[in-house]
Amino acid sequence: MSTSLIIVIVIALVLILMYNSLVAKKNQVENIFASVDTVLKKRYDLIPNLVATVSKYMEHEKSLLTEVTKLRADANKPNISDEQKIALDAKISSALGSIMIAVENYPDLKANENVMHLQGTLNELEEQLSAARRAYNQAVTDYNNAIEMIPTNFMASAMAYKRKQVFEIVESERKNVNVKELFNS
């Protein structure tokens, strides 16, 4: 076999490997984003129950409840982009956090069994969501690294692959959840 043929085969192999690794990384990002979406949907489904349960108590926080309902409606609109979903998720996280803090000001509401159950479910969903976001961010980082680093960046620009946005992890989620604070304080 001639040397030039060997060189051609090696170059072809390297190109195929680079192409496949880029496609695999892009698909991994999409695959994990689908899982994030599933958990986000679960959270949207929980919002009407939460609003219904707490609205009769929380007279002073009506605007908060209206906002969270509006954000949910926006998130459920068809054809919104991944970037918009990421932005809405951050706003909903912040609004739900504020509702949970407000619950602390209503002793009857705090002791209500439905609210406690909702808090437990929401807590679980937040943990699952946080896990899905972290997995997504890792997949996006691997993908972004591949499209910016030599030599895969040449192949990525030929394939018109663009950088993807990561989820920003809310600082409070890094802290350990304190059950006492949630239920008893």
Add this chain to the structure above:
Amino acid sequence: MKNASELTDFYYKTLYPTLQELEEDRKHLRHRIVVVGIIYSLVVVLIAFSLSSFIAQSPDFLFFIGFGYFALGAIIYKFLIKDYTTEFKQSVIKPLIHAIDDKLSYNSNHHVTEHIFTRSDLFSEPDRMNGNDYVRGNIDGTKIEFSDIHAEKRHKNSKGQESWSTIFKGLFIVAEFNKNFHGKTLVLPDTAQSTFGNLIGNWLQSNNFSRDELVKMDDNNFEKEFVVYSSDQIEARYILSHSLMKKLLDFKNKSEHPVYISFIGNHIHMAVYYDKDLFEPSVFRSLLEYKIAMEYVKTLHLAISIVDELKLNQKLWSKQ
């Protein structure tokens, strides 16, 4: 639950009369072992001398005498210390465990079952397993069991000779986990990255075909110490929250030994590699020595406190 220093106090104050009695027994036993050892060695040397002409013809025979000397010596030693060991475990280890939590049960002869050890998927399946000092109970509503374990693998060479190698020796703990999960997540000591550096180590880890997918964790300190494999990227992160990663790292630093962890079948399995038999009484060192006492207390406390330290008793999630 009592902390380690309270337990050391308990060891010295409450158990002091027992320890003094045992210390006397230990001194007698040590004397007996030395006497028996000298007589036994002399007998073996005499036998070797009487067979000197035979040994001169086939020097390999000397090797068999040496092997037999150590093997029989070990059996005699085990036989001599048997009663003392039993007495020590019943009068020191058992009260120590009950001092930590009186609802815990202790059996000095049993161990965590081979089924659980194999289920943990941390090590290859053993061909022989033994262990002792089995503790089982319920701490704040969380089931826990642990014991000393020695798991071995059988090998046969081309001549058909059998030999055994250790897969794992140390403390094996299994407890209920407070979150529901379906997949399999393993947290292993990171030997590849620490030996070969980040680039090659990472490549080796991601191409470990005997394990599931590599999961890169977003905690640099945790990543330096451990490598995570899981059947589910998201579930691995659901289990290994930032706070749990920190707690596992603290646990590893506290144990000062390699720690292997797996999350399978809604349980957490932890294997702490000591490479020695734990909770055994010292024959050649005093039971009243601080370092000796601390070792028993520290190991027991480490095992039992995982429920508290990893917050396994917090039923915060949907699993009630």
